[in-house]
Amino acid sequence: MPRTQEPVIQIQNLETRFGTALIHKEISLEVYRGEIFAIVGGSGSGKSTLLREIIMLTSPSAGSIRIFGEELGRLDETCAAHLQARFGMMFQQGALFSSLTVLENVALPLKEHTPLSSQLITELALHKIKLVGLPLEAATQYPRELSGGMIKRAAVARALALDPELLFLDEPSAGLDPVSAAALDKLILDLRDSLNLTVVLVTHDLDSLWRITDRAAFLGEKTLLGLDTVAALARSEHHLLQAYFRGPRGRTAQESAWTRK
Numbered sequence: 001m002p003r004t005q006e007p008v009i010q011i012q013n014l015e016t017r018f019g020t021a022l023i024h025k026e027i028s029l030e031v032y033r034g035e036i037f038a039i040v041g042g043s044g045s046g047k048s049t050l051l052r053e054i055i056m057l058t059s060p061s062a063g064s065i066r067i068f069g070e071e072l073g074r075l076d077e078t079c080a081a082h083l084q085a086r087f088g089m090m091f092q093q094g095a096l097f098s099s100l101t102v103l104e105n106v107a108l109p110l111k112e113h114t115p116l117s118s119q120l121i122t123e124l125a126l127h128k129i130k131l132v133g134l135p136l137e138a139a140t141q142y143p144r145e146l147s148g149g150m151i152k153r154a155a156v157a158r159a160l161a162l163d164p165e166l167l168f169l170d171e172p173s174a175g176l177d178p179v180s181a182a183a184l185d186k187l188i189l190d191l192r193d194s195l196n197l198t199v200v201l202v203t204h205d206l207d208s209l210w211r212i213t214d215r216a217a218f219l220g221e222k223t224l225l226g227l228d229t230v231a232a233l234a235r236s237e238h239h240l241l242q243a244y245f246r247g248p249r250g251r252t253a254q255e256s257a258w259t260r261k
Protein backbone atom coordinates (compact mmCIF):
# COMPACT_ATOMS: atom_id res chain seq x y z
CA MET A 1 0.00 0.00 0.00
CA PRO A 2 1.21 3.57 -0.57
CA ARG A 3 2.94 4.99 2.45
CA THR A 4 1.66 8.51 1.82
CA GLN A 5 -1.13 10.20 -0.05
CA GLU A 6 1.26 12.55 -1.78
CA PRO A 7 -0.02 12.84 -5.35
CA VAL A 8 2.59 12.34 -8.06
CA ILE A 9 0.09 12.33 -10.94
CA GLN A 10 -2.94 14.62 -10.89
CA ILE A 11 -5.47 14.49 -13.72
CA GLN A 12 -8.28 17.00 -13.84
CA ASN A 13 -11.28 17.04 -16.13
CA LEU A 14 -9.46 15.29 -18.90
CA GLU A 15 -11.17 15.06 -22.27
CA THR A 16 -9.90 13.25 -25.35
CA ARG A 17 -11.24 13.40 -28.88
CA PHE A 18 -9.88 11.88 -32.06
CA GLY A 19 -11.54 13.94 -34.78
CA THR A 20 -15.23 13.85 -33.91
CA ALA A 21 -14.92 10.70 -31.78
CA LEU A 22 -15.10 11.32 -28.03
CA ILE A 23 -12.85 8.87 -26.16
CA HIS A 24 -12.75 10.30 -22.62
CA LYS A 25 -14.56 13.03 -20.74
CA GLU A 26 -14.52 14.30 -17.15
CA ILE A 27 -11.67 12.09 -16.00
CA SER A 28 -10.14 13.27 -12.73
CA LEU A 29 -7.86 11.16 -10.58
CA GLU A 30 -4.68 11.18 -8.54
CA VAL A 31 -1.94 8.58 -8.26
CA TYR A 32 -0.08 8.59 -4.94
CA ARG A 33 3.63 8.14 -4.40
CA GLY A 34 4.53 4.51 -3.79
CA GLU A 35 1.34 2.91 -5.01
CA ILE A 36 0.76 0.38 -7.74
CA PHE A 37 -2.08 1.89 -9.71
CA ALA A 38 -3.92 0.10 -12.51
CA ILE A 39 -5.91 1.50 -15.41
CA VAL A 40 -8.58 -1.05 -16.32
CA GLY A 41 -11.76 -1.32 -18.36
CA GLY A 42 -13.18 -3.05 -21.40
CA SER A 43 -11.51 -3.16 -24.79
CA GLY A 44 -11.53 0.24 -26.46
CA SER A 45 -12.36 2.10 -23.23
CA GLY A 46 -9.28 4.29 -23.69
CA LYS A 47 -6.79 2.77 -21.24
CA SER A 48 -3.77 2.94 -23.57
CA THR A 49 -4.74 6.41 -24.73
CA LEU A 50 -4.83 7.63 -21.12
CA LEU A 51 -1.42 6.06 -20.47
CA ARG A 52 -0.01 7.68 -23.63
CA GLU A 53 -1.32 11.04 -22.45
CA ILE A 54 0.32 10.63 -19.04
CA ILE A 55 3.69 9.78 -20.60
CA MET A 56 3.40 12.67 -23.06
CA LEU A 57 3.19 10.65 -26.26
CA THR A 58 -0.12 12.32 -27.06
CA SER A 59 -1.99 15.34 -25.72
CA PRO A 60 -5.50 15.41 -24.31
CA SER A 61 -8.06 17.67 -26.00
CA ALA A 62 -8.92 19.41 -22.73
CA GLY A 63 -8.22 19.26 -19.01
CA SER A 64 -4.87 18.98 -17.29
CA ILE A 65 -2.30 16.39 -16.27
CA ARG A 66 0.29 17.28 -13.63
CA ILE A 67 3.24 15.07 -12.83
CA PHE A 68 5.40 15.93 -9.82
CA GLY A 69 3.42 19.19 -9.79
CA GLU A 70 4.36 20.14 -13.38
CA GLU A 71 1.52 20.71 -15.80
CA LEU A 72 2.35 18.75 -18.95
CA GLY A 73 0.61 21.11 -21.35
CA ARG A 74 2.82 24.01 -20.22
CA LEU A 75 6.23 22.40 -20.48
CA ASP A 76 8.74 23.42 -23.14
CA GLU A 77 10.71 20.68 -24.89
CA THR A 78 13.67 20.78 -22.50
CA CYS A 79 11.50 20.59 -19.37
CA ALA A 80 9.41 17.81 -20.93
CA ALA A 81 12.56 15.78 -21.69
CA HIS A 82 13.78 16.39 -18.15
CA LEU A 83 10.50 15.15 -16.72
CA GLN A 84 10.41 12.13 -19.05
CA ALA A 85 13.85 11.13 -17.77
CA ARG A 86 12.15 10.52 -14.40
CA PHE A 87 9.83 7.91 -16.03
CA GLY A 88 10.56 4.33 -16.94
CA MET A 89 8.29 2.71 -19.51
CA MET A 90 7.75 -0.87 -20.53
CA PHE A 91 5.71 -1.20 -23.69
CA GLN A 92 3.65 -4.23 -24.69
CA GLN A 93 5.72 -7.20 -25.93
CA GLY A 94 8.76 -5.76 -24.19
CA ALA A 95 9.71 -3.80 -27.34
CA LEU A 96 13.43 -4.56 -27.06
CA PHE A 97 15.65 -3.91 -30.06
CA SER A 98 16.09 -7.32 -31.69
CA SER A 99 19.52 -6.50 -33.11
CA LEU A 100 20.94 -5.60 -29.68
CA THR A 101 21.88 -7.92 -26.81
CA VAL A 102 20.11 -7.57 -23.47
CA LEU A 103 23.08 -5.64 -22.12
CA GLU A 104 23.07 -3.26 -25.10
CA ASN A 105 19.31 -2.77 -24.77
CA VAL A 106 19.56 -1.91 -21.07
CA ALA A 107 22.62 0.30 -21.65
CA LEU A 108 20.95 2.29 -24.44
CA PRO A 109 19.06 4.84 -22.27
CA LEU A 110 22.26 5.43 -20.26
CA LYS A 111 24.24 6.03 -23.46
CA GLU A 112 21.60 8.40 -24.79
CA HIS A 113 20.90 10.37 -21.64
CA THR A 114 24.09 10.37 -19.54
CA PRO A 115 27.71 11.39 -20.11
CA LEU A 116 28.97 8.30 -18.22
CA SER A 117 31.92 6.25 -19.46
CA SER A 118 31.14 3.03 -21.30
CA GLN A 119 32.68 1.00 -18.48
CA LEU A 120 30.39 2.57 -15.89
CA ILE A 121 27.40 2.20 -18.22
CA THR A 122 28.15 -1.52 -18.57
CA GLU A 123 28.42 -1.89 -14.78
CA LEU A 124 25.15 -0.05 -14.19
CA ALA A 125 23.35 -2.05 -16.90
CA LEU A 126 24.62 -5.33 -15.44
CA HIS A 127 23.38 -4.24 -12.03
CA LYS A 128 19.88 -3.65 -13.47
CA ILE A 129 19.96 -7.02 -15.23
CA LYS A 130 20.74 -8.68 -11.88
CA LEU A 131 18.11 -6.61 -10.09
CA VAL A 132 15.31 -8.02 -12.27
CA GLY A 133 16.41 -11.57 -11.57
CA LEU A 134 18.01 -12.41 -14.93
CA PRO A 135 21.08 -14.64 -14.95
CA LEU A 136 24.29 -12.91 -15.98
CA GLU A 137 24.47 -15.07 -19.14
CA ALA A 138 21.34 -13.32 -20.39
CA ALA A 139 23.33 -10.11 -20.79
CA THR A 140 25.02 -11.32 -23.96
CA GLN A 141 21.90 -12.94 -25.42
CA TYR A 142 19.58 -11.46 -28.04
CA PRO A 143 15.84 -11.09 -27.38
CA ARG A 144 15.05 -14.01 -29.76
CA GLU A 145 17.08 -16.32 -27.50
CA LEU A 146 15.02 -15.48 -24.40
CA SER A 147 11.72 -16.84 -23.04
CA GLY A 148 8.69 -14.51 -22.84
CA GLY A 149 9.22 -14.03 -19.10
CA MET A 150 12.90 -13.19 -19.59
CA ILE A 151 12.07 -10.66 -22.32
CA LYS A 152 9.70 -8.90 -19.91
CA ARG A 153 12.39 -8.84 -17.23
CA ALA A 154 14.92 -7.42 -19.69
CA ALA A 155 12.37 -4.76 -20.68
CA VAL A 156 11.84 -3.90 -17.00
CA ALA A 157 15.64 -3.67 -16.57
CA ARG A 158 15.78 -1.22 -19.48
CA ALA A 159 12.87 0.80 -18.04
CA LEU A 160 14.84 1.05 -14.78
CA ALA A 161 18.10 2.08 -16.46
CA LEU A 162 17.85 5.74 -15.52
CA ASP A 163 16.60 5.09 -11.96
CA PRO A 164 13.07 6.39 -12.59
CA GLU A 165 10.70 7.44 -9.83
CA LEU A 166 7.69 6.45 -11.89
CA LEU A 167 7.38 3.18 -13.76
CA PHE A 168 4.73 2.70 -16.47
CA LEU A 169 3.84 -0.78 -17.67
CA ASP A 170 1.56 -1.49 -20.62
CA GLU A 171 0.06 -4.97 -20.28
CA PRO A 172 3.09 -6.39 -18.44
CA SER A 173 1.81 -9.98 -18.23
CA ALA A 174 0.37 -10.20 -21.77
CA GLY A 175 1.49 -13.40 -23.46
CA LEU A 176 2.95 -14.98 -20.30
CA ASP A 177 1.88 -18.30 -18.79
CA PRO A 178 0.29 -18.01 -15.31
CA VAL A 179 3.48 -19.02 -13.48
CA SER A 180 5.65 -16.46 -15.33
CA ALA A 181 2.93 -13.82 -14.91
CA ALA A 182 2.87 -14.43 -11.13
CA ALA A 183 6.68 -14.23 -11.00
CA LEU A 184 6.60 -10.93 -12.90
CA ASP A 185 3.98 -9.61 -10.47
CA LYS A 186 6.26 -10.50 -7.57
CA LEU A 187 9.13 -8.68 -9.28
CA ILE A 188 6.98 -5.55 -9.71
CA LEU A 189 6.01 -5.64 -6.02
CA ASP A 190 9.61 -6.19 -4.92
CA LEU A 191 10.91 -3.37 -7.13
CA ARG A 192 8.23 -0.98 -5.90
CA ASP A 193 9.26 -1.74 -2.33
CA SER A 194 13.03 -1.75 -2.78
CA LEU A 195 13.29 1.21 -5.17
CA ASN A 196 10.42 3.26 -3.75
CA LEU A 197 8.75 3.38 -7.14
CA THR A 198 5.30 4.55 -8.09
CA VAL A 199 3.92 2.12 -10.67
CA VAL A 200 1.11 2.75 -13.17
CA LEU A 201 0.02 -0.15 -15.31
CA VAL A 202 -2.60 -0.95 -17.92
CA THR A 203 -3.75 -4.53 -17.57
CA HIS A 204 -6.36 -7.03 -18.70
CA ASP A 205 -5.01 -9.60 -16.26
CA LEU A 206 -7.47 -9.97 -13.41
CA ASP A 207 -5.15 -12.20 -11.39
CA SER A 208 -2.48 -9.55 -11.55
CA LEU A 209 -4.98 -6.86 -10.66
CA TRP A 210 -5.97 -8.65 -7.46
CA ARG A 211 -2.41 -9.62 -6.66
CA ILE A 212 -0.49 -6.37 -6.88
CA THR A 213 -2.57 -3.25 -7.31
CA ASP A 214 -3.31 -0.86 -4.47
CA ARG A 215 -5.97 1.04 -6.41
CA ALA A 216 -7.40 1.05 -9.91
CA ALA A 217 -9.23 3.43 -12.23
CA PHE A 218 -12.03 1.73 -14.17
CA LEU A 219 -12.78 3.33 -17.54
CA GLY A 220 -16.08 2.81 -19.34
CA GLU A 221 -18.86 4.76 -21.05
CA LYS A 222 -16.15 7.26 -22.08
CA THR A 223 -15.42 8.26 -18.50
CA LEU A 224 -14.13 7.15 -15.11
CA LEU A 225 -16.68 4.74 -13.68
CA GLY A 226 -14.73 3.80 -10.57
CA LEU A 227 -11.59 4.76 -8.65
CA ASP A 228 -10.84 2.60 -5.64
CA THR A 229 -9.21 -0.56 -4.36
CA VAL A 230 -9.88 -3.62 -6.50
CA ALA A 231 -11.97 -5.13 -3.71
CA ALA A 232 -14.18 -2.02 -3.58
CA LEU A 233 -14.49 -1.83 -7.37
CA ALA A 234 -15.50 -5.48 -7.44
CA ARG A 235 -18.38 -4.65 -5.08
CA SER A 236 -19.69 -1.87 -7.35
CA GLU A 237 -23.28 -2.14 -8.52
CA HIS A 238 -22.49 -0.59 -11.92
CA HIS A 239 -23.33 -3.14 -14.61
CA LEU A 240 -20.00 -2.75 -16.46
CA LEU A 241 -17.97 -3.27 -13.28
CA GLN A 242 -20.18 -6.19 -12.32
CA ALA A 243 -19.64 -7.78 -15.72
CA TYR A 244 -15.90 -7.19 -15.46
CA PHE A 245 -15.32 -8.36 -11.90
CA ARG A 246 -18.14 -10.83 -11.40
CA GLY A 247 -17.99 -12.58 -14.76
CA PRO A 248 -16.44 -16.07 -14.74
CA ARG A 249 -12.83 -14.82 -15.16
CA GLY A 250 -13.29 -12.14 -12.54
CA ARG A 251 -14.71 -14.59 -10.01
CA THR A 252 -11.87 -17.06 -10.52
CA ALA A 253 -9.26 -14.32 -10.04
CA GLN A 254 -11.01 -13.09 -6.88
CA GLU A 255 -11.33 -16.59 -5.43
CA SER A 256 -7.65 -17.34 -6.01
CA ALA A 257 -6.69 -13.98 -4.47
CA TRP A 258 -8.67 -14.89 -1.35
CA THR A 259 -7.18 -18.37 -1.24
CA ARG A 260 -3.70 -16.82 -1.21
CA LYS A 261 -4.54 -14.50 1.71
Ligand SMILES: Nc1ncnc2c1ncn2[C@@H]1O[C@H](COP(=O)(O)OP(=O)(O)OP(=O)(O)O)[C@@H](O)[C@H]1O
Binding pocket: 018, 023, 041, 042, 043, 044, 045, 046, 047, 048, 049, 050
Ligand atom coordinates in the same frame (compact mmCIF):
# COMPACT_ATOMS: atom_id res chain seq x y z
N1 LIG B 1 -4.44 7.83 -32.73
C1 LIG B 1 -5.74 7.52 -32.77
N2 LIG B 1 -6.55 8.02 -33.70
C2 LIG B 1 -7.87 7.72 -33.73
N3 LIG B 1 -8.49 6.92 -32.84
C3 LIG B 1 -7.73 6.37 -31.90
C4 LIG B 1 -6.32 6.64 -31.79
N4 LIG B 1 -5.83 5.95 -30.72
C5 LIG B 1 -6.89 5.30 -30.18
N5 LIG B 1 -8.01 5.56 -30.88
C6 LIG B 1 -9.36 5.06 -30.54
O1 LIG B 1 -9.59 5.37 -29.18
C7 LIG B 1 -10.34 4.33 -28.56
C8 LIG B 1 -9.64 3.88 -27.31
O2 LIG B 1 -8.44 3.19 -27.71
P1 LIG B 1 -7.40 2.61 -26.65
O3 LIG B 1 -6.38 1.85 -27.42
O4 LIG B 1 -6.95 3.70 -25.77
O5 LIG B 1 -8.33 1.63 -25.81
P2 LIG B 1 -7.92 0.47 -24.80
O6 LIG B 1 -8.88 0.54 -23.67
O7 LIG B 1 -6.49 0.57 -24.47
O8 LIG B 1 -8.21 -0.82 -25.69
P3 LIG B 1 -7.62 -2.32 -25.60
O9 LIG B 1 -7.98 -2.84 -24.24
O10 LIG B 1 -8.38 -3.03 -26.67
O11 LIG B 1 -6.14 -2.24 -25.83
C9 LIG B 1 -10.54 3.23 -29.61
O12 LIG B 1 -11.81 3.40 -30.18
C10 LIG B 1 -9.46 3.54 -30.62
O13 LIG B 1 -9.85 3.12 -31.90
